[in-house]
Amino acid sequence: MKINNNFNNIQESYLFSTIARKTNEFKTAHPDVNVIRLGIGDVTKPLCSQVIKELHSAVDDMSRAESFRGYGPEQGYDFLKEELVKYYAKKKVSLDNNEIFISDGAKSDIGNILDLFDKDNVVLIPDPVYPVYVDTNTMAGRKILFMDANGENGFLPVPDDSVKADIIYLCSPNNPTGAVYDYEKLKMWVDYANKNDAVILFDAAYECFVEGDDLPTSIYQIEGAKSCAIEFCSFSKTAGFTGTRCGYTVVPFDIVKEDTSLNKMWLRRQTTKFNGVPYIVQKGAAAVFSDEGQNEIKEAIVYYKENAKIMADALDKLGISYTGGKNSPYIWLKCPNGMSSWEFFDFMLEKANVVGTPGAGFGKNGEGYFRLTAFNNRENTIEAMERITKAINSL
C-alpha cells in the first residue's frame, strides 16, 4: 500500500489557528474587553424569508409519498438550472441548462475539477491567494507557478507571454484583496488562454458585490471565454448559504481539449463521484431568483456593502491605501508605518481590540497587508472603525 505522498508537501496553514490562539490569549488576559472580529469570511445575516418559506415547503414535500424526492440528477434539478440560465441572460451571457452543474459549493468543485486534468500541467496561481487553489494542486502533485499580485499592478496581474501555463486561477472580485478585473484586463487573460491552449478556472464567488455595469461579473462576458474558461460560483455570499451549501459550476460545451469535451468529462466525474445537492436546498436556492427573493438578497448585500463603505471611508480619512471595499466585501489595506502583517495584527488586537487577518497568511506578497471583512453587523463595524481610527491616530 502506497499512500499519496503529495500530501506531505501541503503546507500546514497556521493562519487561522494562530489568529484564534492570539485572540484567546488576549481575551483571557483582558476578560472585560469586547473584541470585535473583522476577520471572518462568513456571513452573519440569516437566510431571507423567501428562501426560508421555500425550504419549509420542500421539507413538506419530503414528508409525503406523492411529493417525496429520492435520488435526483447528480448535476442538479432543471428548476434551479433554468433560474441560473435566466440569471446569466441578464448578464448578457447565453448558457444552456446542461452547461450548468449544481454542487454543494464552489470549494468542492474548485478542488474536484482537477480530476479532469493530467498531473503534468503547469498551474499558474496569483499570490496572495485563497489557499485552496494551492493545496488542491499540491495534493495532486502538480507544478505550481506563482504570479505576483501586488501594489504595482493593483493586485490584478496580467499575462506574461514568456510564461507557459496550462491551468490558470483567477478570482474576481478577489479574495483576499477585493480587487476586481475590468473587461480589458480579463480579455488579456482569455486571449492568453486561447492562444496557449490553457484553461482558466474563474472563481466568481463574490460577483454579487460588483456595482453597476462597468466591471464584468462573469468571465463569459468576455469574448472567447467559452472556449477556455470554467466558472465557479456560489450562493454562499450571494444569499447567505455558507451553512446551507449550494453552488454551481459552468463548463461550456465549447471547451474542448485533446478532442474531448470538458463538459462531458465533468458530467462523467460528477455522476460517478457525486450524488447531487439535497432537493430541499435546491428548492431554497431557486427561491433566491423570485422577485421578492432578489429584493431580499440585494438588501443583505447592500447592508454588507454599506459596512464596507464605512470601513473604506475611515481608511480614506486615515490616509491608508487599500484595494476592495467598493465591489467586494473585503478590504485589503497597507499596514501603516511599515508594520508587518503580524505586527499590525498585534497592534490592532491590543490597541483597538479588533481582529483582522494578516495578509502574510495568503502568500508572500501579502506581507505588509491586512484583510478586513464587511460581514459583521453595523454596530460592530462602526465601533471597530472608530477604535481603529483612534489607535492609528495615536501612533
Add this chain to the structure above:
Amino acid sequence: MKINNNFNNIQESYLFSTIARKTNEFKTAHPDVNVIRLGIGDVTKPLCSQVIKELHSAVDDMSRAESFRGYGPEQGYDFLKEELVKYYAKKKVSLDNNEIFISDGAKSDIGNILDLFDKDNVVLIPDPVYPVYVDTNTMAGRKILFMDANGENGFLPVPDDSVKADIIYLCSPNNPTGAVYDYEKLKMWVDYANKNDAVILFDAAYECFVEGDDLPTSIYQIEGAKSCAIEFCSFSKTAGFTGTRCGYTVVPFDIVKEDTSLNKMWLRRQTTKFNGVPYIVQKGAAAVFSDEGQNEIKEAIVYYKENAKIMADALDKLGISYTGGKNSPYIWLKCPNGMSSWEFFDFMLEKANVVGTPGAGFGKNGEGYFRLTAFNNRENTIEAMERITKAINSL
C-alpha cells in the same frame, strides 16, 4: 493542456439507459399495460415525521440571526457525530468522534477517498459489483484485479493468498447480490489486509437490513479491522435520505500507512476540498437517532423487508434459487431455463410486465442472474410476484 486521459478508459454504462429504452418501447407499444418497476434502487417512502419535524426546526434556526449557522466544521457537527458514536456503541464498536466524518453520501466518499492513495496500488474488486468502485479507480489510472463472486462461493469471495492487493472493496450486505458476509469470512479479509499491508474499503450502506446478531453490520465488529478498514455508510437506505444527502465515513486513528495517519490525511482532504453537509440536513439526520426516530425508521425498513420476503417466498415456491431477500433489500436470482440476463429481462417485461435489472450489467459473473429490489410499495410488490409466478409457471 493535457486532460486526464484515463477518462477514456471508463466504460460507458448502457445498463440503465437500455432498461429505460426497452421499457419505454414496450409501454409505447402497449399503452394500457401497467408496468411495475422492481429494478429501482431508490426508496419510495417519505422521510419519517421525526426527521421532518427536525428539518423544519433547523430551517427556522436559519431564519434568525441568533440561531443562524454559517460555515460549519467540514467533518460534521458534533451533535450528529455523537449520535453515531452511540449507534456504533450499540454494535459494541467503540469510536471516537474524530474518527467519524459526516459527508453528503457514501458515493462521494467512496470516490474521494482515493485521493489518499498513490496511483500505483493494486485494487481488488468483486465481480459483480456496484460500478462506482471500478469507474473511480479507472478514472485515476489504477490497475484493477477482479475476484469472482458467483454461485459457488455464494457471491462471497474470500481472500486468495496468491493475489497481492493493496486496496480491497467489500460491500455487505451486497449490492447487487444481497449476500452478507458472516464473522468468519470477514475475519479472513481483515487478516489478509493486515498481513498484506492492504486497506479494506467497506461499504456498509445496507447494514440496517441485517436481522439479528448473527451477522456483522460493521467491519469494526471484527478484531483487527481498525488497523486496516475504512467504513462507508449512509442515511440513504436507513432513513430514506437518497434525495436529502447525508452519509458518514469512519477512518480509525489506527490505520497508519507509511507512518502516516489516514485519518489525518482524510481530514486534510475534506477540509481542503469539501465544506460540510448543510446544517439543516445534519439536524434531520440526528433526529433519526431519537427513540421515536428509531421506531419510525425501523418501521420503514420492516416494510421493505416484508416486500423482500413476499418476493423470496414466491421464488421459493417457483424453485428459483437466489441470494439476498432476507438481510438485504435486493434479491439476486438465477434466471430460469438457462436464460441470459437480458433474455430474462425481455421475458419479464413482455410476459409479466415487470421491470428488473439484468445481472450482466454488474459484471461478467452477473450473466444469467437478475436483480429485484424491495423498494416498491406493497401492492405493486404483491401484484408483480403474482404476475412473475404466472409467467414462469407457463414456461
